[in-house]
Amino acid sequence: MNMKAVRIHAFGGPEVLSVDQIPLPQPLDDEVTLRVRAASVNPIDYKIREGSTGQALPVTLGRDVSGVVEMCGTRAHTFKKGDPLFAMLGNDRGGNAEYVVVKATELAAKPERLSHVEAAAVPLAGITAWQGLFDHGGLESGQRLLIHGGGGGVGHLAIQFAKAAGAFVATTVSAEDTVFVRELGADQAVDYKDERFEEVVEEVDVVFDLVAGDTQDRSWKVLKPGGTLVSTLSRPSQEKARLHRARGVSYLAEPNAAQLAQIGRLIDDGKVTPFVQTTYPLAQVAKAEERLENDHVRGKIVLEVSA
Ligand SMILES: NC(=O)c1ccc[n+]([C@@H]2O[C@H](COP(=O)([O-])OP(=O)(O)OC[C@H]3O[C@@H](n4cnc5c(N)ncnc54)[C@H](OP(=O)(O)O)[C@@H]3O)[C@@H](O)[C@H]2O)c1
Incomplete structure (x- = not known):
């Protein structure tokens, strides 16, 4: 057949x-x-x-x-x-x-x-968000998070996971997505084409970088000492990480049925859509x-x- x-x-x-x-x-x-x-x-x-x-x-x-x-x-x-x-x-x-x-x-x-x-x-976007925020970023309740690219596939799920976990969420997006990400629960939406995020976001525990390049480079300024910059795209400079007394990691998401089942429960509980x-x-x-x-x-x- x-x-x-x-x-x-x-x-x-x-x-x-x-x-x-x-x-x-x-x-x-x-x-x-x-x-x-x-x-x-x-x-x-x-x-x-x-x-x-x-x-x-x-x-x-x-x-x-x-x-x-x-x-x-x-x-x-x-x-x-x-x-x-x-x-x-x-x-x-x-x-x-x-x-x-x-x-x-x-x-x-x-x-x-x-x-x-x-x-x-x-699945792929959700598992990527989950592993980035929790396995690699160590995000915990009460912490402050900045997501670059919150309106896209990974970002829009990451916002909802982080809110369900009790974090404060700031995110960079295009102007047309600011209302969308606020409706998903984001506490602060920054139009990346109009504002420099490092001038309006401060003292975050975790940066979740879905954009890389100059955006990643400028992110050190908003991280607390001891914070973590996690990228899905490129390995952050280890020299800059040391300079800012932070951690910089990149990773490749791997299939994980247990995490997917946990995400499925959040969806059926109405916490993530x-x-x-x-x-x-x-x-x-x-x-x-x-x-x-x-x-x-x-x-x-x-x-x-x-x-
Ligand atoms: N390492 C891994 O295992 C892994 C897994 C999944 C994804 N990824 C990578 O992670 C990236 C994101 O994936 P995705 O599925 O979320 O992609 P996506 O759906 O295309 O979303 C990307 C988002 O980034 C936004 N964006 C672009 N430039 C930006 C900037 N300068 N500042 C802030 N936001 C910006 C875009 O918004 P506008 O359209 O408004 O510009 C879009 O909403 C991709 O490059 C993908 O290949 C890696």
Whole structure:
């Protein structure tokens, strides 16, 4: 049996994305085949497509899925056919396809409150936010946090996790997102095109950097001594970290079903809600990636894969 998968056979622009017919993947003993209902688009998709990670080709893109169990491996007893699940996929598999095989240990129950489209917006961005804030940033209740890029996929979830954890949250965003992030709970929204954040934000315990470059460099000024600058993009200067008596770390988010399940509980408790700006059918993934890379996107863009 064959299925549709959006693959790339060469690095390049959106035109290299091709809708291929490939054999349905079979699960190993400890894996589960999901029928993908929705998959979200992340910056890593266009970065892989453009060749910045040097991934082996051909490759199916897409690291986020929400779907239902189609088939279980002989040792994947926890799940049964039809269960609604969501997952952040490892970098050796792709969710922009009708079916995907996922390690049983990387799957979590889809939040009941969400549709598959909404659920697909959560895993990679949510796990990245969780690991950045809590595992690497050590954020605690009562602390002060600055998030750069609070209106995007990772940022809009990070704001809500930090508020649920009892932190004060300042965030840099474009003018059109200031109301959005305040509605998500941000205490202070700084229009990065109009104001210099270091003049209006002070004494934070953690900076969560989703932007890098000059923005990262200027962030040392707002950190308390003993604070932490955490970046998803580039390793902060260790020399500047020492100078400011702070820590500077970068990291790569890893699939983590326990954290995803915890995020799912916050969602079902009504404390966190993902925002999907728009959806595209799977066949229009090129348009979706182009939009995420070049336009202003609030929250996430999601691909509708099957009904
Ligand atoms: N290390 C990891 O494991 C990991 C995991 C996930 C993501 N990432 C990386 O982290 C970054 C963010 O991911 P994402 O999914 O949140 O991307 P996204 O949805 O594209 O969001 C990026 C946000 O940054 C904002 N922004 C751009 N320039 C800014 C500036 N100078 N100051 C403040 N905000 C600015 C954008 O707002 P405007 O559109 O208004 O400019 C946008 O809302 C990406 O580069 C991604 O590749 C890394």
